[in-house]
Amino acid sequence: MLWDFLRIFVRRNKLQHMKRLIISLIALITIQSILAADRLSSLPCPILGGELSNSAATSVADIDEVMPRMRALGLNTVLVPAYWELMEPVEGQFDFTLIDRTIDVARQEQLHVVFLWFGAWKNSMSCYTPAWFKQDTKRFPRAMTAEGKQMEIASCFSDKVLQADLKAFSALMQHIKERDPQREVVVMMQIENEIGMLESARDHSPLAEKAYKKERWAERYGTDEYADEKFMALSYARYVEHLAQAARKNHDMPLYVNAAMNSRGRRPGEYPSAGPLAHLIDFWHEGAPSIDLLAPDIYDTGFKSWCAQYAMPLRPQDGGKIKNRLFIPESRCCENSGVRALYAFGEHQALGFSPFAIDQASEKETESVTQAYALIKQLAVANSSLFTLHSSLKTWGLLFDQEDCERIINDDNVLMTCRHYFTLPWDPRATDGSTWPEGGAMLIRLGKYDYLLAGSGVVIDFKTPTEKQQEQQKTLGEDGFAEAGGSMVNVQWSSQRHTLKERMFNGKRLGLLSVDEVSISDDGTMQYLRRHNGDQTHQGRHARIGVGEWKLLHIKLYEY
DSSP states (O other), rough: HHHHHHHHHHHHHHHHHHHHHHHHHHHHHHHHHHHHHHHHSOSSSOOOOEEEOOTTTSHHHHHHHHHHHHTTOSSSEEEEEEEEEOOOOOOTTTTHHHHHHHHHHHHTOOOOEEEEEEEEEEEOTTTTTHHHTTTTTTEEEEEEEOOEEEEEEETTHHHHHHHHHHHHHHHHHHHHHHTTOOOOSSSEEEOOOOOOOOSSSSSSSSSHHHHHHTHHHHHHOSSHHHHHHHHHHHHHHHHHHHHHHHHHOOOOOOEEEEEEOOOOTBBBBBBTTTSGGGGGGGHHHHHHHHHHHOEEOSSOOOOHHHHHOOEEEEEEEEEGGGGEEEEEEEEOOOHHHHHHHHHHHHHHHHHHEEEBOOOSOOOHHHHHHHHHHHHHHHHHHOOOTTSSTSSSSSEEEEEEEESEEEEEEEEEEEEEEEGGGGGTTTTTGGGGGOOOOOEEEEEEEEEETEEEEEEEEEEEEOOOOOHHHHHOOBBBBBBBSSSSTTTOOOTTTOOSSSHHHHHSOOSSSSEEEEEEEEEEOOOOOOOOOEEOOOGGGTTTTTTTEOOOEEEEEEEEEEEE
């Protein structure tokens, strides 16, 4: 999009003007990158979050009850809705009672807050707009389908919709600045919620049609539903940019927008299309350059794939700017949440993780979050830079289920075969017909032959490349030894055609020097708890953490 503009500019202006424009644009991008990095570096790192259910903070009593529970679960940050309909029930008259109470109780509980602006849109719909807004459809027009049906979606092409939303959001930002000027409590803002079109890939209201023709969109991108989605993505982003700029003027802090995923083979309009989705990132960056993060709300299967789409590393064409850092503001709160958090932080250096409706989840579902966050807090104390993009330590994230149960990592000729704990033969839960709970961990290299493993439900063995190439595959019984006599199959060397000399092992092996279960104290020092050996390492063959256990293992290797 930017380059379309530049090509037109070249045709219409002299070369020296073009040079000055390019220099100005590069300078602007550089300044925005530096400011964005500064804003994100001010956040608690990592964000160990939890998002409240949609109605969890609609009264003072709700807030007083829920915030202490969130601290007890081990969170350091709570994502809390800020409701336009409750904040401005009468046009022009603002009531910040709920905002103030949230800030006060969070400060008392030593929690950070990310407010979620439920303004013009929430899950695409305009259901959190005030009554005076909803009832005046002439003044605040709705989006329409191609057939002319009005939807419960305010049109982003209406300046009056924008100005009403902008006025309320600006008032909120100014009030937060007065209440929490140093950003000690409120550390980030979400603008709108899962913005996007439903039923139709784009808005066909009169105002939208006028903008569509003015942009000459059909000539540039075509007329299919995917071109329509791009048009709406740029339009929504431009709308959001107005709010983002107002936030910057009132109270400069990190800003993000969240996206409902385009999953299950659905087409634009069947999911909230045109939101800040990974395949639309260029349109969102063009339309809303003041936004720091595009964030996925992950509820569907394929957690690792969704993470990868939003963890966008440095590219030369980005001018030194991280295209997008992974932040997960919503994820299904379940028994697998804890290991998913460890994976996101270990594999992608995520800024934060936050299960949704954690206030309504059962103890069985929140336990994994509490356990994982406790491990992560210990790791953060040990190395404050570990969860930044510039950590000197190498980390990996592990996440396994019944189908995706193995990963081989090559770390400077240390081949680590990482697997789900239930791939071991002795746990009856592996074969009782039930679905395997996910196993996952954060793996950290401290130095050569020196690792930390934090997680649950994983097993790792360590081999040299030569050893791995020549390893013998065997079926194990419940005692960890061969299932039956003669079952050993040497893949590389068992053929009778090879001589004894050809079958001889050559090269070196890696062994476990020690596997210690540890904790990390408040001063960052590693505290020994117990030695894992014998049955706990299968006589030196692997390091493991069982399903349902949450441990931090310090693993040292040696070569022989």
